[in-house]
Amino acid sequence: MELEAILGIRVPIIQGGMGNISSAQLTAAVSEAGGLGTIGTGTMNPEQVERLIKETKQRTDQPFALNIPISVNRWSEEMLRIAVQYKLKAVSLSAGNPAPYISYLRDNGVVAMCVVSTVKHALKAAAAGAQIVIAEGVEAAGIHSSFETTTLALIPQVVDAIKLPVVAAGGIADGRGMLAMFALGAKGIQMGTRFVATTDAPFSPLYKKRLLEADDTSTIVIGRSLQKGRRVLAGPYTKSIKAQEERSITPVEFQQATNEDRHLLGALEGNEEEGYMNCGQIAGLINRVLTVRELIDSMMEECDIRLKEITAIRKSKEQG
Template sequence: MRTRITELLGIDIPVVQAPMGYIARAQLASAVSNAGAMGIVETSSGQLDDIKVDVAKMRDLTDRPWGVNIAQLLVPDATVIDFVIEHEVGFVTTSAGDPNRFTAMLKDAGVTVFHVVPTLRGALKAVDAGVDGLIVEGVEGGGFKNPHGSSTMVLTPLVVAAVDVPVIAAGGICDGVSMAAALALGADGVQMGTRMLSSAESPVHDNWKQAVVDAAETDTVLLNRFGRPGMRALRTELTAEMEHHDQVQMPGLDRLMDQYFGGQMDVAVPFGGQVMGRIDEVRPVADILREAWDHCQARLRQLGQAAAG
């Protein structure tokens, strides 16, 4: 089975790995690409010197397609475009900013560009800017969010009906049945974040991965409901208290590092989506992706046979 995403990006499995700050580096991204999907190296951490090292590593770790995310709000310097072009990156996702800012420069350099959107209005603006495709992000997903956004179930078919470019659905997707649901809604592929965060190749501390495995579907909070940026995170003592604040700020880098790689879960904001309630095991990336794609195709065949029967 092929989709517009597999054809356009040259991948076997229509899954794009989410560009999670400090997490989506060469270790995880190369595992995703080697498994037949699209690995993404992040820039949202702002640690461009470290990211340059990881981009160089990608050349040694995989010969499959991979890409880079440009989080415009967090990496406002346009020199990042020169960096992408210099390293011959063929696929870029842009997010957290105006799609008109970088799209033309990237496309003039032969780069395929997808923009992340949380609303129909944002999708139409991105298409007008000339993007090659969209990542349509439901509010149930983890990380930075439009606090007034809608769910993947609502947003995906809304956008698909209004645009002609390929659409990747993001938010609430971790396995074959959720992939099949996204394709049934009209998406050409999906993005996985929380499922990749809790994979064996994810660099975060085992305490975070186990917290995802142990969590229920109700164990997230949406922070900054009335401010920006909105953030969906795992419920901890800290984030449960933050939930009642009109405006919260991200903790400093030292505390982030203590949480991400030191396992201290209550010192910063551990991003994660509601789909963590459906994740019950830490598994290798290749197993997650192959099983998800096999089960997705099987479910779609079952539905087709039932409809024909």
């Protein structure tokens, strides 16, 4: 079954979980444009997440998902109950072992998606009953695996290893990237950073400005020495963390320096002196702030155009 049919969506595009900066406005906009919007639970408590779900349902009657980072959110089991209670279409499980939770979701009619960064974890997710696997490369924003496999290398290996629909994440921002992932065998894509630079994202104008100014070297990875890598925009605060890490930083100090309060300061308030902004390597491709609908429509159109161009080149060569 195709990804769109499983999730009840029109286009094979999923919004990545954005932790505590998740908003009903952006989630609903993605779903209204035909994709699968996502609320990331981050470290939020059940009451906060319920409010977001209710507001999202007021804004759209289209399917959307909940992302639960298992080892990050201490209310993970309660989040599962909430997803079932509000009849959400899907839940993506990340940052931990999803196996204990998959059957509960499936038994209650919620599509179980698992975010993985290795073939080994994809196989385990499939064996545990996942219906969709989201394979995320190291190019992606935010927390990533210490294995640091790139999306280009990861996707075809995961596709070859399992028989489930695979969604590609990390390093995708336009129709060209989408088409490339389809060529590797993915059935859809997941994006986070590109959705930040939209008019529907209620984030700091400075955050969006930094994305428009970014080039291919504008992100750094902090926490690598602790095997807690996080890809962020290079700024005063993140550079200071990087410098501290090079001198020596404890896991507790790093956790405090990168907690969700610091994330909110950077992403929502534009405070680069005391907070950080998650950012994928693909930021250098972002040169316009569009509505979510304009972005998704333009990506689908570009994907089709590029495919036709490739087909025409092949036919030309065959003819001689």
